Amino acid sequence: MTSATLRRTTAITAGLAATALLLAACGNGNGGSDATGTAGAGGDSLTIGTTDKITTIDPAGSYDNGSFAVMNQVYPFLLNTPYGSPDVEPDIAVSAEFTSPTEYTVKLKPGLKFANGHALTSSDVKFTFDRQLTILANGADGGNGPASLLYNLESTDAPDDTTVVFHLKSENDQVFPQNLSSPAGPIVDEEVFAADALTPDDEIVAAKPFAGPYTITSYTLNELVSYEANPEYQGLYGAPKSKTVTVQYFADSSNLKLSVQQGEVDVAFRSLSATDIDDLRGDDNVKVVDGPGGEIRYIVFNFDTQPFGATTADADASKALAVRQAVADLIDRTAIADQVYKGTYTPLYSYVPAGLTGATESLKGLYGDGKGGPDAGKAKAALADAGVSTPVTLNLQYSNDHYGPSSADEYALIKDQLESSGLFTVNLQTTEWTQYSKDRTTDVYPVYQLGWFPDYSDADNYLTPFFLEENFLGNHYVNQDVNDLILKQATTTDAGERTALIEKIQDTVAADLSTVPYLQGAQVAVVGKDVQGAQDTLDASFKFRYGALSKG
């Protein structure tokens, strides 16, 4: 090869490399900025990044955070939670009340409309709830729908255009109003949605059956959803502060983190890793906003198969209780929250998490050092008093794929906390979720990890599913007093009296230790310096409402 040819080849190669770099430099120095020359959305618009996943935006077909986040923006609810409160109020309704023990009557605001111009009447409301129950019954939701929340709904009537009467199976159900603000509660347009099957997302978006704060103007599943303020919205929250909102869906939280750092998205909400959030707290370009979270983590004891459980060879109820007490004495919640989750979870000493009406830290005084810390001496005494030989072998299970990548660290730390006392020998085991969810209800696991994210922001959602005799844990815990108290609180109309009952339930269960709650998740949003309003929507309703956010 001649030197001239070589030089030319080299020059071409160098030129190509230079072109690539020039291309990069042709941007404004920030690869994340938008192509039209303005960073982020600007003005009346806002860009939100999330790692949520949408299953479907048909309210009868999904029961997950990602789908519900969309529904909260575009569908109206009869009742909803105002900013800063966990308790529900009329949203597109003017009133909602029990008109008899088994009748809950809602009066709609007059002149309601969907964004497509269709009138929103009581007929749509009846259609909505009838449809939920039909789809639950025929299985068209594929098991993904939320209609199981409407377990107490017998039927719905629409006597006139603005009146809806819900006929309930059991009397004075105080949880039912909360269910109307839950994933089972979005009101849909009967002229758009199929009565007995799911309606495809594309058809929904095209038909604009929206009467919430926003409408959807562009929709690409799990990629990009664009919202525009809905002028027809007459609900609780008023006009949104940002006229347009675009939500970008990320698969990888590290990409979401970099995007909010670079200003490509204005808000990052759900779910940055604990390490990323910790890192972003030191970044001057963004603000980290914390709010109470509804997610809890807890350890479940199977009362049949735990050490000294009812079906074990050495069954002994008092020894079994002592084992549970010793575990509760030894768990160092603060260490788990700080070391594993960098403060994105907080220690939990109650069954109803902090922020909700009725939350009381029943376990704090009963176990450990009485101030929230562990106490090995107390654990040793509990076991010795019951005549339990130590170390006790504990087969402890956790899921390696359902509660995030930190579960392994979390349970390694718990194992260490239990074993360092010398009182336990922990066999730590892990199983992938599909198998785990089958095994845990068939008495395979004596002690195991679970988490819970609420369906609605009421204390009942942390009690009924767990501690009634027929509960979803299936851990054979039965306490008739607790049963009676749970049923009573669910029908007690006096708020103060109901709160007292909820506290009493927690105190009773804390003594029995069906489960040991230990962490409460915080809601965390990372926003640009010029974004306001995140604090307003990060409340105990656990609904992230885009209408509260503004920029500039």
Place this chain on the structure above:
Amino acid sequence: MTITQDLAVDAVTPEPDDAPSGRRRRAGGGLGRYLLVRFLLIFPTVLILVTVVFVLMRATGDPITAALGGRLPADQLATRIHAAGYDRPLLTQYLEFLSGIARGDFGTTISDHRPVTQVLVTYGTATLELALYALLVAFLVGIPLGRIAAARRDKAPDAALRVSAILAYATPVFFAGMILKLVFAVWLPILPVAGRATTRSTLEMKTQGANTGIYLVDAISTGNWAIVGDVLQHAVLPSLALGLLTAGVFLRLVRTNMIGTLQTGYVEAARSRGVSERRLVRTHAWRPALVPIITVIGLQIAMLLGGAVLTETTFEWKGLGFQLVQYLLARDFVAVQGMVALLAVIVAVTNFVVDVIAALVDPRIRY
């Protein structure tokens, strides 16, 4: 991977004395017969591939249980399994699967209720665009550098380029992607972290009805050069991550072939007749050295599709590879089965096309 690539290089490297004869040696049939046989071979190849996919997918049970097991009561699960026909004999299901593929029907995804063909069309264009960018990088980087390495054989530039080539195709593509992101998106930062365009550009393209799925085409059709620039910026890092993998192969291939060709008898003869070294390289060594690249492209397409799964995931390039991972995580085996079957078809058809082109342009191909 290194061994495979070296074998690939060796397989297409001409022997020093294997000079083009200028006339094809026919071994029982003409070009038409050769192409027909190659074309017909696509069908058993695809059949074997989709059968393997079907068997592997179904070895773990039925797709409904895989996706919804543990979330549905047993009776509802059984109802859905029956409704979907997964309780029928496996042979019946297999024949129906094949029949569906023949009609272009790959089923409906379980996790988001979309026809798999719609998923394939929607995301296939993104993968096609990335594969084309990556091939472009491979050509633009691998071929010129291979030529330089051959010209400077056994000197420092050659050694450096050979080491670079080995590094390029030995480095896992996701690792290369992370390093590129770290340098160009985090440390500097001059390039975007992820995605195919900013949200503003994406919305602008949608608003203007540009929806071919190939963003560069869509961006150009808007007439907004800022959007074109934005789309190209987003393409730089994924294209480099994926393209450098193949560029390393091309570099070594071109180098080896050029060196081999420069040692052949006809080149020596030309040299002895006083043909200039520049002309020898340009006319006699350079073009023959490129022919094996055509053959290797067939192999590289499969590698690019495999690499696209990792590259798309690393850069959130929402193509087939990215979606494949999402559906795997959702245990949506209907979607996975359809996507893998399509990828198998693409690889088989691409190899046929490459065989055809190679037969037409390479005089050493016997048919």
